[in-house]
Amino acid sequence: MLISDGTMSRIQTTFSRLQAAGRKALIPYVTAGDPRPGITVELMHALVKGGADIIELGVPFSDPMADGPVIQLAAERALAHGVSLRNVLEMVAEFRQTNTETPVVLMGYANPIEAMGYPVFSAAAVAAGVDGVLTVDLPPEEARERVAVLKAHGLDPVFLLAPTTPVSRLAAVAELASGYVYYVSLKGVTGAATLDVDSVATKLAELRQHINLPIGVGFGIRDAQSAQAIASVADAIIIGSRIVQEVEAGEAGLTERVSAFLSGIRAAIDMARA
Amino acid sequence: MNDIYNQPDARGHFGQFGGIFVAETLMAALEELRVEYDKARNDPAFMAEYYSDLKHYVGRPSPLYHAKRLSEEVGGAQIYLKREDLNHTGAHKVNNTIGQALLARRMGKKRVIAETGAGQHGVASATVAARFGLECVVYMGAEDVKRQSPNVYRMKLLGATVVPVESGTKTLKDAMNEAMRDWVTNVDTTYYIIGTAAGPHPYPMLVRDFQCIIGEECKLQAQEQIGRQPDAVLACVGGGSNAIGIFHPYIGVPGVRLIGVEAGGFGVETGKHAAPLTSAAKPGVLHGQRSNLMQDENGQVIETHSISAGLDYPGVGPEHCYLNEIGRAEYVAANDDEALLAFHDLCRLEGIIPALESSHALAYAKKLAKTMRPDQVIVVNLSGRGDKDIPTIAKLDGIEL
Ligand SMILES: Cc1ncc(COP(=O)(O)O)c(C=O)c1O
Numbered sequence: 001m002l003i004s005d006g007t008m009s010r011i012q013t014t015f016s017r018l019q020a021a022g023r024k025a026l027i028p029y030v031t032a033g034d035p036r037p038g039i040t041v042e043l044m045h046a047l048v049k050g051g052a053d054i055i056e057l058g059v060p061f062s063d064p065m066a067d068g069p070v071i072q073l074a075a076e077r078a079l080a081h082g083v084s085l086r087n088v089l090e091m092v093a094e095f096r097q098t099n100t101e102t103p104v105v106l107m108g109y110a111n112p113i114e115a116m117g118y119p120v121f122s123a124a125a126v127a128a129g130v131d132g133v134l135t136v137d138l139p140p141e142e143a144r145e146r147v148a149v150l151k152a153h154g155l156d157p158v159f160l161l162a163p164t165t166p167v168s169r170l171a172a173v174a175e176l177a178s179g180y181v182y183y184v185s186l187k188g189v190t191g192a193a194t195l196d197v198d199s200v201a202t203k204l205a206e207l208r209q210h211i212n213l214p215i216g217v218g219f220g221i222r223d224a225q226s227a228q229a230i231a232s233v234a235d236a237i238i239i240g241s242r243i244v245q246e247v248e249a250g251e252a253g254l255t256e257r258v259s260a261f262l263s264g265i266r267a268a269i270d271m272a273r274a
Numbered sequence: 275m276n277d278i279y280n281q282p283d284a285r286g287h288f289g290q291f292g293g294i295f296v297a298e299t300l301m302a303a304l305e306e307l308r309v310e311y312d313k314a315r316n317d318p319a320f321m322a323e324y325y326s327d328l329k330h331y332v333g334r335p336s337p338l339y340h341a342k343r344l345s346e347e348v349g350g351a352q353i354y355l356k357r358e359d360l361n362h363t364g365a366h367k368v369n370n371t372i373g374q375a376l377l378a379r380r381m382g383k384k385r386v387i388a389e390t391g392a393g394q395h396g397v398a399s400a401t402v403a404a405r406f407g408l409e410c411v412v413y414m415g416a417e418d419v420k421r422q423s424p425n426v427y428r429m430k431l432l433g434a435t436v437v438p439v440e441s442g443t444k445t446l447k448d449a450m451n452e453a454m455r456d457w458v459t460n461v462d463t464t465y466y467i468i469g470t471a472a473g474p475h476p477y478p479m480l481v482r483d484f485q486c487i488i489g490e491e492c493k494l495q496a497q498e499q500i501g502r503q504p505d506a507v508l509a510c511v512g513g514g515s516n517a518i519g520i521f522h523p524y525i526g527v528p529g530v531r532l533i534g535v536e537a538g539g540f541g542v543e544t545g546k547h548a549a550p551l552t553s554a555a556k557p558g559v560l561h562g563q564r565s566n567l568m569q570d571e572n573g574q575v576i577e578t579h580s581i582s583a584g585l586d587y588p589g590v591g592p593e594h595c596y597l598n599e600i601g602r603a604e605y606v607a608a609n610d611d612e613a614l615l616a617f618h619d620l621c622r623l624e625g626i627i628p629a630l631e632s633s634h635a636l637a638y639a640k641k642l643a644k645t646m647r648p649d650q651v652i653v654v655n656l657s658g659r660g661d662k663d664i665p666t667i668a669k670l671d672g673i674e675l
Contacts, residue, residue: 062574063447063560065454066297072441084572110295110559115573137295137559141285162299164461169301187299188459 010103010131011156011179014053015214015235024269025180025236026051027216028243028262029107031058031074032091033083035247039254041094043247046255048102050262056134056238059088059108066136068191070241070248085112085121089128096129105132105158105179118146122153132156132179140172147176160184161207161215163199170210180214180236183207188219191241195220201233224268231269239265279525281596286475289599292592294474296454296562303461308476310381315483320376327372328487331405332362334369336488338495338653343623351505351646353639355656356492356520359628365658366488366516367398371467373484375402378465385409385460388467389453391418391446391512392584392631393425394658395469400434408465410434413452415445418583425662443577446512446587450561470513471591474562478591485519492653493523500651506531506642509655510634511551511605512584514591516657522593525602534594535638537580538607548578550590551598551605560588565595581610581666582630584658608637616640617660617667629658630666 008016018025028047032040044055060078064071085108092104106125113121113135125133133155138146140159147157156179161170164187173181183204185195204215217230218238230237239262246257281288294304314320328334336357345353358366371388378386386408390396396412403410412429416438419426429436442448450473457466471481489507496503507524509517511534521532539547547553550566558567560575568576568588580586597603608616616636620628628636632655639654646652660667668675 062442062576063451065451065561066299066458068455069441076441079574084574086572111567111569111575112573114559114564115556115569115571136297137562139294139296139298139301141301142293142295160298162297162301164299164302166302184297184299187461189455192459 009154009156009179010101011054014103015180018053024231024234024272025053025214025216026262026266026269027054027056027236027238028052029056029058029238029240030243030247031060031071031078032088033060033078033081034074034244035077035251037081037083037087037091039251040091042255043258044095045099046259047262048099050259051266052102052262054103054105054236056105056107056240057088057092059085059106059112061109061112064109066189068189068241070191070244074244074247085116089124089130092130093128103131104129105134106130107134108136110135110137118149122149122155125155126153130155132158134158134160134182136160140169140176143176151178158182163187163203167206167210170207174211177211177213180216181211182238183215183217183234185217185219190219192220195226197229197233200230204233224264227265228268228272231272237269281593282475282479286479288592288596290557291565291595292475292478292563294562295559295564296474297458299458299461304474304476306381311377311476311480314377314380320380324373324376328369332368332372333360334487335491335495336360338492338499341624344619345643347619347623348640348643350643350648351650351652352648353643354504354651354653356488356653358488358516358655358657359626359632359659363394363398363401364661365394365398365629366485366519367395367469368401369487369519370469370481370484370515371395371398371402373480374465374467375406375408378408378467379406381465383463383465385464386467387411387413387453387456387464388469389413389446389449390469391415391449391586392582392629393418393422393429393662394584396434396436397425397428397432399467399469400429400432403434404432411456412436413439413449413456415443415449416440417444418446421666422583422662423665446583447575454561469515471515471518471593472513472561472563472565472589478563478593481515482518482522482593485515486522488516488519488655489521489523492520496653503527503530504651504653505529505646506533506652507655508533508535508635508639508642508652510535510585510631510657511590511594512587512631513589514594516655518591518593520655521597521603532597532603533638533642534603534605535635536605536607537582537585537634538609539579541609542607546579547607548580548586548588549607550588551594552607557595563592565589565592581613582634584629584631585634606638608634612637614670627660628656629660630663632657
C-alpha cells in the first residue's frame with residue numbers, strides 16, 4: 001500500500017522491481033523460533049542469500065488449525081521455548097539491523113494479535129520493521145475494523161483465496177487486501193500433497209479479473225519443477241513446509257542447506273520468466 | 275415469544291462474540307450450510323422428520339423427574355431432573371446429531387466427521403451415521419481415548435473410525451483442530467458435525483436450535499407437573515450445548531434463573547480448571563469463533579483440567595458469553611471433588627448413575643437448593659448417563675475393572 005507520505009511500501013517496491021525485470025517473487029516461509037529462537041534471524045538472512053524476495057515469518061500458535069503436521073510440529077518446537085508474538089517482533093527488528101530491503105510478512109492465527117490488541121500490535125510491528133500481516137483465520141467478513149488499524153499504520157494486510165472462493169467474495173478481498181494476495185493452491189492444510197497447475201492457472205485468470213494485486217501461490221510447492229510450473233502463471237511462489245523440513249532435519253549445516261535449496265528454486269523460477 | 279431476544283445477527287454474532295473465524299477454504303462451505311439450514315428449518319417435511327426421529331429413535335420426550343430423596347437429603351428447594359440420560363446413546367448429544375445428519379443427507383454428503391471429548395458426541399455421530407448409511411470418522415484426543423475407553427469401543431462397534439489425536443494437549447480442542455483439518459481437505463464430500471454450540475457460524479445457532487427441544491419439553495412438563503415454571507434451571511457447560519438447549523426457551527421467561535456450571539477442576543483459584551466464564555477469561559479467537567477463552571498473556575491457548583473429558587475445553591459457546599455479558603444467565607463452577615460427591619449421591623439416593631459432566635450441575639444444585647425454600651424448584655439438566663465414566667470412578671476408588 002502507499003504509505004501516508006506517498007512512498008511505496010517495501011512489498012510494493014519489491015513487486016514493481018521484479019515486474020520491471022520480468023521476474024517472479026520467491027517467498028519462503030519459516031516458523032519463528034523453530035527449532036530455537038536464537039537461529040531465526042540467521043535463517044532469515046540465509047533465505048535472502050538463497051534468493052528470497054519476501055519472507056513469510058510464521059508466528060507460532062498453540063492451535064494451528066490450517067497447518068499440516070510439519071508446520072504444526074514447528075510451532076510446537078517454538079512454543080516449547082515460549083516464543084511469543086513480541087519475541088517474533090524482536091527477531092524482525094534484529095533482522096532489520098542489517099537488511100532494510102526484504103519485506104517481512106507475519107503469518108499466523110488471529111488470537112495472538114487479538115490478545116495484544118490491533119493498535120498496540122500495529123505500532124510495535126511497524127517499529128520492528130514488519131511489512132505485512134497474513135492472519136489465516138481472519139476472513140474479510142471479520143477483518144474490516146482490524147484491517148483499518150493495520151493500514152493506518154502502513155501495514156499491508158495479505159488475504160488468502162482458495163479454490164473454493166466464489167467470485168461473489170472477491171470484491172471484499174479486493175477492497176481490503178494490499179501488498180499481494182495468497183492463493184491457496186489446493187483444498188487442504190499446509191504441506192499437503194500435489195497441486196494441479198492447470199486448475200491453478202484457470203483460477204488465477206478468474207481472480208485477476210477482480211483483484212488488481214500480485215498473486216502468490218502456495219501450499220503444495222515442494223521442488224524446482226512445481227515451482228517453475230506455478231511461476232509461469234503466478235506473480236509469486238510461496239514455499240513453506242519443504243523449508244521447515246530442512247529445519248526439522250537438524251541444525252547441522254542448516255543455513256547452507258536452506259540457501260542451497262532456495263537457490264535451486266530461484267534458478268528454476270527465473271527460467272519460467274519467458 | 276422472545277421478541278426482544280433475537281440472536282445471533284446475520285453474520286453469527288452474539289454481541290461481540292461468535293462470528294466466523296476460519297481459513298478462506300471453509301468460507302464457502304459455511305455459507306452453503308447456512309443457506310441450506312435456513313431452508314431446512316423452514317421446511318415442514320424436514321422438521322417433521324427431525325421430530326419423528328426424536329420420538330421414535332431417540333425416545334423423546336425425556337422425563338422431567340422429581341428427585342425426592344435427593345431433595346430431602348439436601349434440604350431446601352425441590353430438585354427435578356430433565357432426563358437426557360435416558361435418550362438413545364445416553365446423552366443429549368443425539369438431539370443435535372439427528373438434526374445434523376438430516377442436514378448432511380439433504381446436502382448430499384456421504385461422509386461425516388466429528389470431534390469428541392467424552393466420546394458421547396462421537397457415539398451419537400457414529401450412531402446416526404450408521405442409521406443413515408454415512409461413512410463416519412471421529413477425532414478424539416489421545417488422552418481422552420485413554421480415559422473414555424468404553425465409548426471408543428462403542429464407536430467402533432457402530433462402524434466409525436476413531437482417530438486418536440496426538441498433537442497439542444491431546445484433548446477435545448486438539449480433536450477439533452484435527453476435524454477442521456480434515457474438513458478443509460475433504461470439504462466437497464464431507465459434512466462436519468460439530469458437537470457443541472460453538473465453532474463458526476452457523477454452528478452455534480443450529481446446534482442450539484436442535485438442542486432447544488430440551489427446554490421446550492421442560493416448559494410443558496413443568497407446567498403440567500408443577501403447575502408453574504422452575505425458579506432456577508441448571509446445566510453443566512463444556513462448549514454449552516446442553517445448557518443452551520434448556521436455557522434458550524427460558525430466556526424470555528421472567529423469574530427463571532439460568533445457571534451454567536463450568537468445570538472447576540482443582541479449583542478456579544488454582545488455574546487448573548476449564549471455567550472460562552467463571553474465571554472471567556479474556557475474549558479470544560479459537561475454532562472459528564470469538565468467545566471467552568483460557569489463554570496466556572501472549573494469546574496461546576492454555577491447557578485445561580477437568581475430571582470430565584466432556585467439559586475439558588478452554589473456550590465456550592458464544593451465546594453463553596453473550597448471556598453472561600448481558601446478565602441473563604449466571605455462570606459458576608463446580609470442582610472435581612464436588613462433582614464426584616454429587617455423582618455418588620445420585621447413584622445412591624436416586625438409583626441414577628449420572629455422567630461426570632452432568633454431576634457438575636448436580637453439585638451446584640445441591641449448594642443452591644440449601645439456600646432456597648422447599649416450595650421452590652430447581653431443574654437440573656441431567657445431560658447424560660455415567661456408564662462411560664465407570665472406569666474412571668473405579669480407578670479413583672482403587673478398583674481395576
Ligand atoms: C453427558 C455430557 N454432558 C455435557 C457435555 C458437555 O457438552 P455441552 O456443554 O455441549 O453440553 C458432554 C460432552 O461430551 C457430555 O457428554
